[in-house]
Amino acid sequence: MPNFKLIGPIQAGPTRSKPKKKKRSRRAKKAKSSAQLTVLRDLGPAQFTRRFKLQNTSSSKDMLLRMCNPFHPAAKGCRCPDGYGMPTLAFQLRSFSIMSIPGSGAGLTAGNTVQAFSPCWPYNTSQVASFAGGSYTWGLTWGTLSPNATLTKIIVTDDGTYRLNCGGMIIRSVQSAAGTTPAQGTIIISKMNARPTANSNYVSGNTYGSDVMVVPLTAGLEVVVLFRPVGMGVTMFQAQSNSTGPTTTSPDFPWDCVIVEVLGASAALGAPVLSIEYVCNYELVVNSPDISLSEFATEGPSLNHFVMDNMSAVYRKMGGIFQGGVTAFAKTASNAVANVVAARLGGSAGLGLKGALLDSIREVD
Numbered sequence: 001m002p003n004f005k006l007i008g009p010i011q012a013g014p015t016r017s018k019p020k021k022k023k024r025s026r027r028a029k030k031a032k033s034s035a036q037l038t039v040l041r042d043l044g045p046a047q048f049t050r051r052f053k054l055q056n057t058s059s060s061k062d063m064l065l066r067m068c069n070p071f072h073p074a075a076k077g078c079r080c081p082d083g084y085g086m087p088t089l090a091f092q093l094r095s096f097s098i099m100s101i102p103g104s105g106a107g108l109t110a111g112n113t114v115q116a117f118s119p120c121w122p123y124n125t126s127q128v129a130s131f132a133g134g135s136y137t138w139g140l141t142w143g144t145l146s147p148n149a150t151l152t153k154i155i156v157t158d159d160g161t162y163r164l165n166c167g168g169m170i171i172r173s174v175q176s177a178a179g180t181t182p183a184q185g186t187i188i189i190s191k192m193n194a195r196p197t198a199n200s201n202y203v204s205g206n207t208y209g210s211d212v213m214v215v216p217l218t219a220g221l222e223v224v225v226l227f228r229p230v231g232m233g234v235t236m237f238q239a240q241s242n243s244t245g246p247t248t249t250s251p252d253f254p255w256d257c258v259i260v261e262v263l264g265a266s267a268a269l270g271a272p273v274l275s276i277e278y279v280c281n282y283e284l285v286v287n288s289p290d291i292s293l294s295e296f297a298t299e300g301p302s303l304n305h306f307v308m309d310n311m312s313a314v315y316r317k318m319g320g321i322f323q324g325g326v327t328a329f330a331k332t333a334s335n336a337v338a339n340v341v342a343a344r345l346g347g348s349a350g351l352g353l354k355g356a357l358l359d360s361i362r363e364v365d
Contacts, residue, residue: 060306061341068314069333070166070279071326079283080165082235083303089284095146096277103270107131111265118195119167119227119280120241120253121155135201141244158287161237164255167227167280174275177219185217185265191320193230195257198244211320217265222325227255228315237285313340
């Protein structure tokens, strides 16, 4: 009979305990941070600056585009990154208006008129009232292009203040391509650095101004006009504008004015000739009477030197009047932002980054 050796029950071997995660001391964290800074310092001054700029470019380029393209979806609600400490409220005014041939007025004839447009509030438009000797005469007062109860309540009734962050117009022809009176005539779009004074003269057919475009008035016409900052005080908050237009005793609004003249259109007295889509992105300081609205006011974005230093450069590259509609303008604005940002980064890195910037901007669009 074989001998069997009795053994005890099988016991599990010793279990391995998970190693405890060592907590990094403050000294270790500080050493790692110092090592990262050493790596950046080893890049050299130019590379260190470029690396720092690249880290801050992504958000800045999007903010630049919002501040310079009023028709961009992200422009709604934009606020100026100048570090203004008080709570503000973003407000987009988007409205439509019809520009018609005046139905009455001494010397006015069918198919011809002039109208001025400004982004100031509430008196932002004026149309000529008479014509004689080759010159028009502006009306006695400025009117409101498209009344808005909210803006009127905050700015006019309760003496709040406002500033424009970006704004523009889309001018479209409402004339038909066929029929007994097909589209015909010309429009002259001029940019002026100041609003014309009420009851002053305006020479018909003039092509002077900071930016001018003469366009055949055809069916399907679409021209984009961008309001551009002029002079000092663009980021200052303004009180309501003067009802009679600028005078020698009241400063004008620090954004330019657009004057549209229609010549020889196939439109009778009182008939519509152009459709005006008006887009302005305002930032408001709400006064105490508007308790309900003041609850929505929040502290604005912190100071962004990159955006504030480069907005004027983007505006210079874009121009002010664009034929081809909103699509053509959007491409121009994207290219301007990409060019300015790449130029600020400088060198081969800046040139190489331009394509990537354009791709990322298209993704935002």
